[in-house]
Amino acid sequence: MRIVSADTGGAVLDGAYEPIGLIATAAVLIEKPFKTATMSIVKYADPFNYDLSGREAIKDEVFLAIKLAKKVKPDVIHLDSSLGGIELRKLDDPTIDALRISDRGKAIWHELSKDLQPLAKRFWEDTGIEILAIGKDSVAVRIAEIYAGIYSAKWAIEYAREEGSIRIGLPRYMKVEIHESRIYGESLDPREGGLYGEIESNNEGIGWELYPNPVARTFMVLEVWRE
Amino acid sequence: MRIVSADTGGAVLDGAYEPIGLIATAAVLIEKPFKTATMSIVKYADPFNYDLSGREAIKDEVFLAIKLAKKVKPDVIHLDSSLGGIELRKLDDPTIDALRISDRGKAIWHELSKDLQPLAKRFWEDTGIEILAIGKDSVAVRIAEIYAGIYSAKWAIEYAREEGSIRIGLPRYMKVEIHESRIYGESLDPREGGLYGEIESNNEGIGWELYPNPVARTFMVLEVWRE
Amino acid sequence: MRIVSADTGGAVLDGAYEPIGLIATAAVLIEKPFKTATMSIVKYADPFNYDLSGREAIKDEVFLAIKLAKKVKPDVIHLDSSLGGIELRKLDDPTIDALRISDRGKAIWHELSKDLQPLAKRFWEDTGIEILAIGKDSVAVRIAEIYAGIYSAKWAIEYAREEGSIRIGLPRYMKVEIHESRIYGESLDPREGGLYGEIESNNEGIGWELYPNPVARTFMVLEVWRE
Ligand SMILES: [Mg+2]
Ligand SMILES: [Mg+2]
Ligand SMILES: [Mg+2]
Numbered sequence: 030m031r032i033v034s035a036d037t038g039g040a041v042l043d044g045a046y047e048p049i050g051l052i053a054t055a056a057v058l059i060e061k062p063f064k065t066a067t068m069s070i071v072k073y074a075d076p077f078n079y080d081l082s083g084r085e086a087i088k089d090e091v092f093l094a095i096k097l098a099k100k101v102k103p104d105v106i107h108l109d110s111s112l113g114g115i116e117l118r119k120l121d122d123p124t125i126d127a128l129r130i131s132d133r134g135k136a137i138w139h140e141l142s143k144d145l146q147p148l149a150k151r152f153w154e155d156t157g158i159e160i161l162a163i164g165k166d167s168v169a170v171r172i173a174e175i176y177a178g179i180y181s182a183k184w185a186i187e188y189a190r191e192e193g194s195i196r197i198g199l200p201r202y203m204k205v206e207i208h209e210s211r212i213y214g215e216s217l218d219p220r221e222g223g224l225y226g227e228i229e230s231n232n233e234g235i236g237w238e239l240y241p242n243p244v245a246r247t248f249m250v251l252e253v254w255r256e
Numbered sequence: 257m258r259i260v261s262a263d264t265g266g267a268v269l270d271g272a273y274e275p276i277g278l279i280a281t282a283a284v285l286i287e288k289p290f291k292t293a294t295m296s297i298v299k300y301a302d303p304f305n306y307d308l309s310g311r312e313a314i315k316d317e318v319f320l321a322i323k324l325a326k327k328v329k330p331d332v333i334h335l336d337s338s339l340g341g342i343e344l345r346k347l348d349d350p351t352i353d354a355l356r357i358s359d360r361g362k363a364i365w366h367e368l369s370k371d372l373q374p375l376a377k378r379f380w381e382d383t384g385i386e387i388l389a390i391g392k393d394s395v396a397v398r399i400a401e402i403y404a405g406i407y408s409a410k411w412a413i414e415y416a417r418e419e420g421s422i423r424i425g426l427p428r429y430m431k432v433e434i435h436e437s438r439i440y441g442e443s444l445d446p447r448e449g450g451l452y453g454e455i456e457s458n459n460e461g462i463g464w465e466l467y468p469n470p471v472a473r474t475f476m477v478l479e480v481w482r483e
Numbered sequence: 484m485r486i487v488s489a490d491t492g493g494a495v496l497d498g499a500y501e502p503i504g505l506i507a508t509a510a511v512l513i514e515k516p517f518k519t520a521t522m523s524i525v526k527y528a529d530p531f532n533y534d535l536s537g538r539e540a541i542k543d544e545v546f547l548a549i550k551l552a553k554k555v556k557p558d559v560i561h562l563d564s565s566l567g568g569i570e571l572r573k574l575d576d577p578t579i580d581a582l583r584i585s586d587r588g589k590a591i592w593h594e595l596s597k598d599l600q601p602l603a604k605r606f607w608e609d610t611g612i613e614i615l616a617i618g619k620d621s622v623a624v625r626i627a628e629i630y631a632g633i634y635s636a637k638w639a640i641e642y643a644r645e646e647g648s649i650r651i652g653l654p655r656y657m658k659v660e661i662h663e664s665r666i667y668g669e670s671l672d673p674r675e676g677g678l679y680g681e682i683e684s685n686n687e688g689i690g691w692e693l694y695p696n697p698v699a700r701t702f703m704v705l706e707v708w709r710e
Binding site: 218222 | 272472473
């Protein structure tokens with residue numbers, strides 16, 4: 030089974046360690062033994078001008094996952110939306126109303142599905158690849174989340190080179206290590222069975238520190254600065 | 257405190273990593289320091305012809321726990337059903353209706369209690385041993401779950417010897433290691449304080465691989481094959 | 484950001500490993516990198532005569548946190564009550580009724596706020612320091628919980644010196660190590676990013692054992708005895 034997934038994460042933090050805006054959407058290709066990605070791509074957002082309602086993220090994720098899927102032809106696409114694994118192309122208004130989710134979640138999906146449902150339908154007709162709203166049960170979604178954190182670290186390094194320093198929040202219970210020519214990241218939850226990721230990055234002349242976010246237990250803060 | 261518990265787990269998986277049927281019910285005796293079993297027995301199901309509704313499992317667990325308890329005379333039996341620790345012998349219809357569980361859970365227990373309540377009552381009258389529906393709070397239940405996973409690995413090895421290979425899903429966040437003459441298993445959740453188990457098994461000529469189930473985060477897949 | 488927090492934990496256990504009463508309220512000062520306390524104080528309760536409803540603990544925590552805060556002048560106080568981070572000085576009756584918590588929680592807070600709301604208001608007027616009901620999201624609260632466990636171990640050692648031995652339950656997924664002149668404690672959840680604590684204590688002539696609480700999964704039992 031070859032799975033493409035996408036997720037958005039990493040946030041610029043304010044002085045109170047609260048998120049200002051998200052940094053990176055990563056799409057990944059996952060293959061057996063499902064512990065890391067065999068390919069990854071990224072799309073950066075502007076964290077200083079970001080809609081935190083979650084609508085922007087899901088759209089970015091669908092577009093980026095389809096972009097990668099066109100290239101690598103996976104068996105299926107996993108989306109970070111926990112709707113019980115339903116196919117995105119089937120998410121019409123009556124189906125959304127029948128979901129066991131909050132009223133707020135339904136309102137968001139009524140709006141999102143206007144664009145995304147026809148897109149998913151067309152993609153499935155062209156390729157036979159389903160886009161499933163499987164969410165937190167998917168290891169592929171979690172690996173995409175870890176890569177979103179790794180790419181956010183890369184973004185932070187580039188930002189610090191220009192601006193001097195920055196403080197970002199990583200996705201839930203993961204850490205990163207910044208080496209001279211690569212960034213390594215891994216899950217801090219051993220129950221997940223050893224999920225990790227790595228990308229190349231020129232990190233010379235950069236200092237960094239990783240520590241728990243005091244107001245968001247199980248989330249880590251990464252500070253990077255130009256040395 | 258000496259506790260007997262039983263649990264069912266390990267599942268044959270289909271090509272999409274979804275469970276077809278459960279493999280093993282294990283009953284265990286747990287004694288201080290409560291990290292592993294001092295005795296264990298197993299009853300195998302037919303995973304290719306299995307009722308996944310959960311009724312079959314609970315009955316098997318009560319019968320197997322009583323079988324082991326008759327031999328080792330524990331202080332108490334822990335059942336993997338999270339009903340707040342209520343005594344099984346007291347689970348009559350009005351008591352079930354008063355439980356804070358789902359309507360589906362109540363329907364299942366109204367049916368199950370027909371057989372199990374009188375059985376538990378008789379067992380208690382004979383031995384003084386209570387059967388408690390304590391569920392997820394019990395370390396004994398978790399150790400029984402780990403042994404169900406270890407015995408499922410043993411079943412898979414025997415299956416692979418005959419049929420060539422098989423792929424099973426282990427119970428939640430646990431791993432196994434297949435050594436030449438034994439199978440070792442342990443929890444992947446360090447919060448549980450180091451729970452593990454081990455059984456003897458002739459594993460010569462068997463190859464194996466363990467990796468995350470891509471569609472069930474925190475669950476591991478075990479593949480075994482005849483070499 | 485310098486945070487003061489307080490929490491109550493550690494319990495004397497009966498023969499069935501059930502809590503009789505809580506042992507210690509710890510207040511801590513937390514500073515970057517937020518992995519341990521830079522200062523801690525304790526107030527011991529009488530676990531053999533304890534109101535387990537939770538009211539006693541919260542009052543003790545507010546008083547002890549304010550006591551430490553007067554000394555170290557933090558930016559903020561974090562309280563172990565998960566009310567979304569609301570300021571304690573704003574918790575009047577209509578605000579409590581509007582909270583998304585259980586009716587039982589509302590009744591408790593209607594009673595608690597009679598004393599605590601004016602106290603928090605006065606403290607804020609005097610010092611500008613807010614007391615936030617942030618609860619489980621706060622790393623400072625978790626570190627206070629770990630110190631409550633460490634101080635409970637110290638209490639148990641002193642109790643064992645007088646009475647011979649005792650068995651206590653530690654706060655959720657943490658362990659302690661009793662060394663000759665200090666007690667070290669740490670979280671068993673690696674997702675928290677390495678939270679720990681340490682206090683001085685004369686532990687000569689004391690034996691100890693740590694193991695999982697069989698009826699409270701993810702909680703550890705500490706036994707200590709005079710050798
Ligand atoms: Mg997401
Ligand atoms: Mg079970
Ligand atoms: Mg507390």
